[in-house]
Amino acid sequence: MEANKLRLLFFCVCCLAIFPTFEANIAHFDPYWQSRSHEAKKSAQKAYKPNPVNETANFNMHVHKYVLASY
Numbered sequence: 001m002e003a004n005k006l007r008l009l010f011f012c013v014c015c016l017a018i019f020p021t022f023e024a025n026i027a028h029f030d031p032y033w034q035s036r037s038h039e040a041k042k043s044a045q046k047a048y049k050p051n052p053v054n055e056t057a058n059f060n061m062h063v064h065k066y067v068l069a070s071y
Helices: 002-021 031-047 052-069
Strands: none
Touching: none
16 A cells, blocks of 8 residues: 555655646747747847836835725
8 A cells, every 4th residue: 555655655756746848849840930939029028127126116006096096
């Protein structure tokens, strides 16, 4: 009984260690997905805000306006 539990645990640990290493890597071969990846990276760089404190303050301001307007 204990041996079966240990085997199951060992199998689960092995699966959890191996599964994340499987990747399709289809983006390396498909030009459509390469272009989508490039556009996504450009969009992410464009949307990046280097100062999170200002972004948080801006978000909080909009939340407070919404909460006050709903009363």
